[in-house]
Amino acid sequence: MRRIALVTLVVVDYDEAIRFYTEALGFRIAEDAPRPDGLRWVVVEPGSPGTGSGLLLARAEGAAQAGRVGDQTGGRVGFFLHTDDFARDHARMAAAASRSWRSRGTSRTEPSPSSRTCTATAGTCSSPPADPVPTPVNHSLKERLAMTATRVDADVIRRLPKAVLHDHLDGGLRPATVVELADAVGHTLPTTDPAGLAAWYYEAANSGDLVRYIATFEHTLAVMQTREGLLRTAEEYVLDLAADGVVYGEVRYAPELMVRGGLTLPEVVETVQEGLAAGMAKAAAAGTPVRVGTLLCGMRMFDRSREIADLVVAFRDAGVVGFDIAGAEDGFPPADHLAAFEHLRRENVPFTIHAGEAHGLPSIHQALQVCGAQRIGHGVRITDDIPDLASGKLGRLAGWVRDRRVALEMCPTSNLQTGAATSIAEHPITALKDLGFRVTLNTDNRLVSGTTMTREMSLLVEQAGWTVETCARSR
Ligand SMILES: [Zn+2]
Known part of the structure; x- marks a missing residue:
């Protein structure tokens, strides 16, 4: 048909x-x-x-x-x-x-x-x-004011100096870049039309079908196995952050997923850093400077995390600022990677851990108290330890997170897609902010989730009662 x-x-x-x-x-x-x-x-x-x-x-x-x-x-x-x-x-x-x-x-x-x-x-x-x-x-005056407000807010929010701490390199490629790089390496995509591909990503991410969601990363990773692919995606990553009004970003990726084309782990990191540096130079020249640090991820279902921890230490003076453990939470507890975390602690290297997204309080507890994470990726399930958000009475773990000022890297749109939250209006970021938690707003995967920092902030303003001033204070 x-x-x-x-x-x-x-x-x-x-x-x-x-x-x-x-x-x-x-x-x-x-x-x-x-x-x-x-x-x-x-x-x-x-x-x-x-x-x-x-x-x-x-x-x-x-x-x-x-x-x-x-x-x-x-x-x-x-x-x-x-x-x-x-x-x-x-x-x-x-x-x-x-x-x-x-x-x-x-x-x-x-x-x-x-x-x-x-x-x-x-x-x-x-x-x-x-x-x-x-x-x-x-x-009518009301209509005009409403229309003006929408436009002005989006513009104002875009221009706000923003920080993003949780954003995956392989989840944020430009659709046109994926198409071109896929053509160059002979990888077959669902469609070769960039707009259609963007729509395909958005649909797959919203399908509620985990297999489709994971398949989206296969296509971005497929074009990130060569020096050319890594250089270009890293440079464009920085330029896209700059266009979004981001002034400080932390990009994360798993080098072990980018060695299928023959690059070694250090070569992957060197190449990405080279691309990021090129992007930062161009952004600065264009009058929109942005500083980007790198978090290297170990994959929790594989066994190379200790190696990746070594890589972090080796590149700590070359733009790598920390470590993360990523991948499916279910069945792969972070404590399986204690050797990596202990090494990083000995070396005074900070790290964050994806926790409290698919899994509840035990994953957050283990990330903080067993592994020693300084930040938590997502952490939305910390609300499980706050039975009555209105009363503000915290359980012991929630109290620890708030009182030790543990930063929660929250990603509302991504959480809606993975089922970790039900709506922007009811996303825990707002209640946690009001209770004094150190919440940060993030994109997670800009292409896959079809989002930007400007959009995440706009959604909170439009649907969760935030104001532009709150966004500005919270950056
Ligand atoms: Zn993530």
Whole structure:
């Protein structure tokens, strides 16, 4: 079967366009994900998932694209909407017509009773694609304030100087880079269209299917086995952080997963450091300096952690700032890697441990009290030791974490995808912050989770009651 899945419409503003399609036309948002280049992948659809074509709302970049908004089909009808409930849609559009959307040219939307076809917007399909019935531009003050606030907040948040402490190199590649590098090394991807690949990653990460989630890393790792692949992904990593307003980042990766192309462990680290240095130099030259330190990960299901600990010590003066133990928590306790942690402690090297994500309090306890971690990767399950968040009464482990100022590297979007949290609004980061825990906000895997630091902060502002000022103070 073949069908047109998406039609692109150039729009002025994502949120304004979304409001038009959802409120005036009754569409639903099928996708709304940030892209590493700062744009968003926004798809709206008229029907249930998988039943029809979607519209890709693309924000106009530059004068040429902006000029097309409002006149994308040269005055002809832009698209035809068929419906099985004409009365409902007519009523919705009539109601929407009493409000005002930005009017452009002679565009209009006319219910067409004879054909039971709603004809939307002559000459538009822009964002907002024109009034259902032509009306003067007359947003209510409340509407204008809301629209302005959304735009200003996103911009302000992007410009805030930010730190990210938990971000995986192999989870944050640019889709176009994955496509190009995969072509160079002969690796087969689910699709060779960068936008389609980004959508595939986002879908796989949200599928709730662990096999699909893990498969996403296979494709990024496949293109990180050569010097060229590592140099490019490391350099772009830094540039993407800079574009996101990050001024200090800690990137983590497992060198042992990048030796399939014949590089040795030290060569992997040297190459990544070279790429990071190139990125930092370019970012500084562009006026957006960012400092990036490296955490080398041992994999908890393998037995090379002691070797990786040696690698950390060897490169401690060359940009490597710590160690982490990553991989599936289930069945692979960090205490299996005590030799690595003891060596690092003897060498005064700090380390963090992924804990309290898939596994509960025992994993956090073991990471801190048996292994000696200074930070905890995720740690959302520390709330298991706070039976009543409202009362603020802490169990002994939670008390230890708060009172010893153990930093929790929290990653809300990632936690939603892996089921460690149920919603942004109820993510423990907010309650823990309010209880005085040292929480930090992070992305975890920017490509796989379709996120950025700006997006994570924006989500907390929009859905969890944070303010821009809180974000600024909390960085
Ligand atoms: Zn992680």
